[in-house]
Amino acid sequence: MRSAEDTLRGVREHISPSLGMLYAINGMDAVEATGDGALVSLSDGRDAVDFGSYAVTLLGHRHPAVTAAVAAELGRMPTSTRVLANPATAALADRLTGYLDPGRLTRAWFGLNGCDAVEAALKLARAHTGRTRVVAVEGAYHGKSLGALAATWSERYRAPVRGLLGGVTHVPVDVGALDAAFADGDVAAVIFEPVQGEGGVRPLPSEFLDALVARAREAGAFVVADEIQTGLRRCGERSLAVAAGLRPDAVLLGKALGGGVLPLSAMVATEEFHRPLARDPFLHTTTFSGHPLCAAAGAAALEAVEEHAADGADLAERVERGLAELCARHPGLLRGARGRGLLWGLEAASPAAxxxxxxxxxxxxxxxxPCLGEPEVLRLLPPLVTTPAQLDRAWQVLDEAAAKITPDLAVSGTAG
Ligand SMILES: Cc1ncc(COP(=O)(O)O)c(C=O)c1O
Known part of the structure; x- marks a missing residue:
């Protein structure tokens, strides 16, 4: 096993000097060593409860059903020839189309990162309608690849490449502002997160989402629900948009879809939305789309998520209660908590705090x-498999750490 010192040196010298420094501070010169459920052990023997990992570890680390499925696939055919059909990939497509909105969202396309699914959806909407405009929401985060970045709101990530982006209108969360965005009749799709994650954990009001979807339908534009962070019961439902009756033309999943073990994302769509790909499956391809090893992890993850669904509902209630108590105890530092299910944002008095x-x-x-677009907000993302003792430990650490920080004296700015 590589030493902590060598690991941090490698990051500092060959990946990013500032990231290397940040990792060293966060880990007090230790690095991550192993993960098991909601617990991560460090190279110096300490351990930590993991309520982060950017929403990937909904099933915790190394969920046994997922690792077993991956190990089995490893012994069969981890990589596809891509000229022959692969059983693991087809099995995941069957499962996923039977999972979100059976009979309506019947087609799947697979990627590795969330932005792959965003790119696929935006390209399909354009190819289908012959229009170029996409309506997204202020505060949105849809990824950082060039197409997905066009739909992301944060100036921090857009500004350095501004000249290359176009065709996206960001609307404020205001029903009254919607008409103007559709006025030119050129909208191919609307894309939204039912709860904005990286943008500060902001649930979008149902009246706003209803109006956005209604305008899209009137304009003949497609409706894309980006549930890369909120989906798969992170927020209680398999898909918030489907559960809210919004009838999206496509739901995007990622992050937890690979079971916390492998990278996997998906666009699950209606037959109509998917039509350009049915006509030409090579219209949008990536080398590793539908990778069998990831597909095996995804199929196992879907089952495991359903098995843990009831625990998740119970855990979500305790998290909401605990955060309200925490904020009440530290009013100078914590401005409040908002979220849904197992996705919560804790707002501090300032980015430095x-x-x-x-x-x-x-x-x-x-x-x-941290939230990538809102540095004063920290995200709590407890895994479905969090034990009561781990949750108690989290509350204790939060309480002690919050007591230690005086908001006015906070000087660093590591979030974001
Ligand atoms: C809602 C949402 N969409 C898209 C993305 C992009 O996913 P990725 O970073 O895997 O490309 C993210 C990542 O945080 C996200 O939260």
Whole structure:
């Protein structure tokens, strides 16, 4: 096993000097060593409860059903020839189309990262309608590849490549502002996160989503629900958009879809939305789309998520209650908590206070994720498999760390 010192040197010298520094501070010179459920062990013997991992570990680390499925596929055919049909890939397509909105969302396309699914959906909407405009929502996060970045809101990521982006209108969360976005009759699709994740954990009001979808239908535009972070029961439902009756033309999944073991994303769509790909399956391909090893992880993950669904509902209630109590105890540092299910944002008094809190928590044994577009908000993403003892430990660490930080004196800015 490579030493912590060598690992941090490798990151610093060959990946990113500032990332290397940040990792060293967060880990107090230790690095991650093993993961098991909601627990991560570090190279120096300490361990930490993992309520972060950018929403990937909904099933925790190394969920046994997922690792077993991956091991079995490893012994069969981890990589596809792509000129022959692969059973693992087809099995995942069957499962996924029977999972979200059976009989309506009947077609699947697979990628590895969330932005792959976003790119596929935006390309299909354009190819289908012959129009180029996409309506997204202010505060949205849809990824950082060039097409997905066009739909992402944060200036921090858009500004350096502004000249290359176009064709996206961001609307404020205001029903009154929608008409103008559709006025030119050129909208191919609307894309939204039912709860904006990286943008600060903001659930979008149902009146707004209803109106957005209604305008899209009137305009003959497609409706794409980006549930890369919210889907798969992270927020209680398999898909929030489907459960809300929005009848999306495509639902995008990623992050937890690979079971916390492998990278996997998917676009699950109606036959109509998918039509350009049915006509020409090579219209949008990537070398590893539908990779059998990832597909095996995905199929096992879907089953495991359903097995843990009831535990998740119970855990979600306790998380909501605990966060309200925590905020009440630390009103100077914490402005409040908002979220749904197992996706919560904890808003600190400033980006610097959030950065200091993130670091303090990590050093005391609780890992959270910052919000990429809203640096004063930290995300709590407890896995479905969190034990009561791990949750108790998280509350204790949060309480102690919050007590340690004086918001006015916070100086670092590590979040974001
Ligand atoms: C809602 C949403 N869409 C898309 C993405 C992009 O996914 P990825 O980073 O895997 O490309 C993310 C990532 O955080 C996300 O939260």
């Amino acid at each position: 959030a950065g200091d809190l993130l670091m303090e928590l990590g050093q005391r044994g609780l890992l959270l994720s």
